[in-house]
Structures are given as structure tokens and as C-alpha cells.
Amino acid sequence: MSDFGSDAVPVYGDFFDGDRALKQRVRLTFESDYKGHSLRIDLPDGTAFAWPVDAIRQLPDQAPGRAQSYGISLASGSRVVVSDDAGLDLMESLGRGLNRPLNAPRLWPRAILVSLAGAAMLSALIFAVLPAMAAVLARFMNPTAEVAMGEEHYQLLREAFGGPFGTLEECTNPEGQAALDRMVDRVSADVDLPYPLQVVVLDDRANPVLNAFAVAGGRITFFNSLIQLAESPEEVAAVLAHELGHVVHDDPVRHTLQSASSQAVLAVLIGDLTGGGILTGVAGQALTSNYSRGAETRADDFAHGQLTATGLPPSALGSFFERARDVWGEAEGLVAHFSSHPQLAARIEASAGVGDPDIGQPALTPKDWQALRDICG
Numbered sequence: 001m002s003d004f005g006s007d008a009v010p011v012y013g014d015f016f017d018g019d020r021a022l023k024q025r026v027r028l029t030f031e032s033d034y035k036g037h038s039l040r041i042d043l044p045d046g047t048a049f050a051w052p053v054d055a056i057r058q059l060p061d062q063a064p065g066r067a068q069s070y071g072i073s074l075a076s077g078s079r080v081v082v083s084d085d086a087g088l089d090l091m092e093s094l095g096r097g098l099n100r101p102l103n104a105p106r107l108w109p110r111a112i113l114v115s116l117a118g119a120a121m122l123s124a125l126i127f128a129v130l131p132a133m134a135a136v137l138a139r140f141m142n143p144t145a146e147v148a149m150g151e152e153h154y155q156l157l158r159e160a161f162g163g164p165f166g167t168l169e170e171c172t173n174p175e176g177q178a179a180l181d182r183m184v185d186r187v188s189a190d191v192d193l194p195y196p197l198q199v200v201v202l203d204d205r206a207n208p209v210l211n212a213f214a215v216a217g218g219r220i221t222f223f224n225s226l227i228q229l230a231e232s233p234e235e236v237a238a239v240l241a242h243e244l245g246h247v248v249h250d251d252p253v254r255h256t257l258q259s260a261s262s263q264a265v266l267a268v269l270i271g272d273l274t275g276g277g278i279l280t281g282v283a284g285q286a287l288t289s290n291y292s293r294g295a296e297t298r299a300d301d302f303a304h305g306q307l308t309a310t311g312l313p314p315s316a317l318g319s320f321f322e323r324a325r326d327v328w329g330e331a332e333g334l335v336a337h338f339s340s341h342p343q344l345a346a347r348i349e350a351s352a353g354v355g356d357p358d359i360g361q362p363a364l365t366p367k368d369w370q371a372l373r374d375i376c377g
Contacts, residue, residue: 001241001251010027010086011027011028011029011082011086011087011088011328012024012025012026012028012082012084013026013080013081013082013083013089013092014076014079014080014081014082015041015043015078015080015081016078016079016080017076017077017078017081018076018079019077020080020139023091024043024044025044026041026043026044026079026080027040027041027042028040028042028043028082028087028090029042030053030090030093030094034211035172036052036053036054037052037053037054037094038050038051038052038053039051039053039056039080039094041080044271052072052073053094053095054074055072055073056070056071056091056094057071057072057097057098057099057100057243058091059068059071059079059335060075065083065087066327067081067082067083067207068081068082068088068092068247069089069099070082070254077230082178096304105114114356115299120233126189137301141216141250141253143195146195146216146217146219147195147217148215148217149215149216149217149253149256150215150216150217150218150252150301151158151217151219153215153216153252153256154215154219154221157213157221158159158202159216161202161204161206161209161223161244163207163351165206165207167202168202168203169202169223170200170201170202170203170206171201171202171224171375171376171377172375173371173374173375173376173377175371175374175375176201176371176372176373176374176376177375178198178371179351179368179369179371179372179373179375180201181199181370182364183233183236183237183240183363183364183368183372184199184240184308184313184366186237186242186363187237187241187244187306187307187310187363188244188306189310190309191248191306193247193248195216195217195218196218197218197220197221197244197247197296198217198218198219198220199219199221199222199240199323200219200220200221200222200226201221201222201227201375201376202221202222202223203224203226203376204223204224204225205224205225205376208223209223209225210223210225210226210229210324211223211225212226212239212240213227213241213243214243214246214247214251214252215252215256216245216252216253216256218247218373220240220243220247222236222239222240224375225289225372225377226239227238227372227375228373229323229324230320231319231323231328232363232369233363233364233369233372234312234313234360234362234363235316235317235320236321236363236372237312237316238303238307238312238313238314238316238317238320238351239317239320241302241303241306241307241312241317242299242300242302242317243299243304244301244302244303244306245298245299245301245302245303246295246299248302249295249298249302249337251295251298251299251300255295259286291375296347298345299316300350301349303317304317304350304351304354307359308349308354309358311357311358311361312357314351314354314355315351315354315356316346316350316351317347318349318351319351321348321351322348325348
């Protein structure tokens with residue numbers, strides 16, 4: 001091993017570690033062994049470390065007067081400054097590589113960290129912040145604005161589910177509508193809403209949807225195919241009570257606000273600054289996405305209590321779910337709307353476990369039940 005500068009005059013410089021505003025007087029020694037050439041730096045506290053010669057670069061304009069500053073990477077702030085002849089001679093002896101640019105830090109680890117942090121922040125915004133804000137806003141939303149929102153949402157859904165067959169028509173058979181109104185009056189007894197409850201049936205005979213949904217403003221919609229699948233008016237009343245539970249708990253408003261705000265964020269990220277697709281996207285999500293587990297459980301619990309209070313069997317909700325699952329499977333139509341949060345089997349069991357009250361009157365008379373089944377003519 002050769003030791004340049006160790007014979008006559010020791011070589012010294014000033015060391016800055018890049019973390020503290022502290023200058024340390026250090027001894028500099030050129031070393032060479034089987035690993036290669038290095039510059040040994042002895043600190044005042046007795047510790048030492050080495051810089052590979054191939055990595056050392058001169059930094060222009062960073063030291064006063066004739067002094068010169070040296071470093072090994074842009075990623076590290078540590079520097080050695082030499083100003084006397086012995087130090088300058090030592091550094092000059094290290095070779096021409098000193099004049100090459102400093103090695104830049106690898107950027108891909110930073111890029112990955114920044115991307116992960118951005119994804120985490122976006123996820124927190126969409127899945128935590130926006131739902132929390134939507135829940136607060138839903139409680140204070142003006143009823144008139146809520147009705148207007150629900151009307152817009154309802155019309156978009158009529159168009160979306162009509163598909164190539166055109167906008168779905170409302171079923172308006174007078175006898176059937178009268179029967180439906182009597183069922184609504186009974187199921188919604190003693191429920192206080194800031195707007196009138198509107199319940200309609202859409203004619204989906206050309207393309208059966210088998211569903212029911214609630215939108216903002218107290219509007220509940222049945223597809224005719226659901227009524228045809230039901231074996232009794234009590235089953236239709238049970239589905240109505242469940243959707244009424246969503247209305248009472250402001251679930252449609254919260255769901256719409258959350259979907260709209262989330263899609264607005266995504267629209268900005270992809271460059272859709274006009275937001276033209278937001279309303280359509282929200283409408284399309286109405287039946288393809290589910291409420292949260294808590295929202296579905298609350299709606300079920302409300303339905304069980306409301307049906308019991310009005311002398312109707314809560315078990316009818318479970319029996320309808322069970323038949324819908326047998327006919328359509330676990331991922332179609334109404335079952336997809338009701339299934340995931342929580343699992344449908346558990347909800348069927350919960351409905352059966354509530355216990356049915358003594359039924360004084362059926363949900364509809366046989367004549368009214370037939371009129372409701374014929375509501376689309």
C-alpha cells in the first residue's frame with residue numbers, strides 16, 4: 001500500500017458532512033490496495049472512511065479564493081475543501097476524472113416513492129375524505145335541491161336502462177297505480193320525510209332488469225320484472241320497505257354526492273375539465289355499485305321494523321331474495337344490487353330470524369294484487 005503525502009508534510013482539508021453546519025479539520029491520505037484507489041479521510045474523533053477515487057469530482061465555484069471543493073455524488077451533501085498547496089497537489093494527483101460531472105442520484109426510487117405517496121393520498125381522498133364529506137352534506141342538503149337531483153338521476157336511469165329500446169316508459173294503468181299507492185301508504189305509515197314519497201313502476205318487458213332502486217328526493221322505482229317475479233304483494237312491500245330505509249337514512253343522496261365528487265376528481269386527473277361525463281357516470285353506477293355494508297344493514301333493519309309495525313312479515317324480504325337468487329344467480333340484476341354488503345345468504349337468514357307479526361290484513365287484496373301485476377297493461 002502506498003501512502004501519498006504521509007512522508008513530509010501532512011495533507012489536511014476541511015470536511016462538511018452535508019447534514020450540519022459544522023466544519024471539521026480532517027487528514028487526507030491517498031491509498032491503494034487490491035480493492036482499488038481511494039482517498040482516506042480521518043476525522044478529528046479518530047474515525048475514518050474512504051472515498052473511491054473514481055467517484056470523486058471537483059465542484060466549481062463552491063469554495064472561496066484558490067480553495068477547491070470535492071464531492072462524490074449529487075445525492076450526498078458531504079464535501080471536502082482544500083486550500084493549501086499540499087492538499088491541492090494531492091487532489092490533482094487523483095487524475096482527470098475529477099473534472100467529470102458528479103454522479104446524479106438514481107431517480108427511479110424517488111419516482112416510485114412519489115407515485116406510491118400520490119396513490120395513497122388519492123385513495124384516502126376518494127375512499128375516506130369524500131365519503132365523510134358526502135355523509136355530512138347529505139344531512140344538510142336542501143330538500144328542493146335533493147328532489148331536483150333525484151329527478152335528474154331518475155331520468156338518466158330511464159335512458160340508460162332503456163338502451164336500444166329507448167327511454168323506459170312509466171307504467172300508468174290507473175287500477176295498478178291505485179293499488180301501488182295503497183301499498184305505499186301502508187308501508188310508509190308514520191315515516192316523516194321533507195318531501196312527498198314518489199313510487200313508480202318502469203316497463204322493462206323488452207329487456208327485463210329485475211330491480212328496484214331509490215334516488216335522492218324520495219323517489220323509489222320498481223322495474224315491472226321484479227313485480228312479476230314476486231309471488232305475493234308482501235314480497236313487493238318488503239322490497240319497498242328496504243328502499244324506503246335507504247331514503248330515510250339519506251343513502252341515495254350520500255351515494256350520489258360521493259360518486260359525483262369521486263368522478264369529478266378522476267375527471268380532472270384525466271383531463272375532462274368540463275365534467276361532461278360525471279352525471280352519466282353517476283347514473284350508470286346506481287345499480288352496478290352497492291351501498292356500504294352499514295347502509296345495507298341499516299336499510300334491512302329499517303325494513304324489518306317497519307314491516308313489523310305495519311303488520312307485514314319481514315320474512316317476505318328474505319323469501320324474495322332467495323327466489324331471486326335461485327332464478328338469476330348470485331351476480332345478476334337485483335341480487336347484484338343487494339348481495340355484496342353483506343352476503344345475501346346472511347340477509348336471508350336475518351329476515352327469517354326477525355319473526356313475523358300476526359297479519360291482520362294482507363299487503364293487498366287479491367284484486368289489488370292482480371291490478372298491480374297488470375300495471376304496465
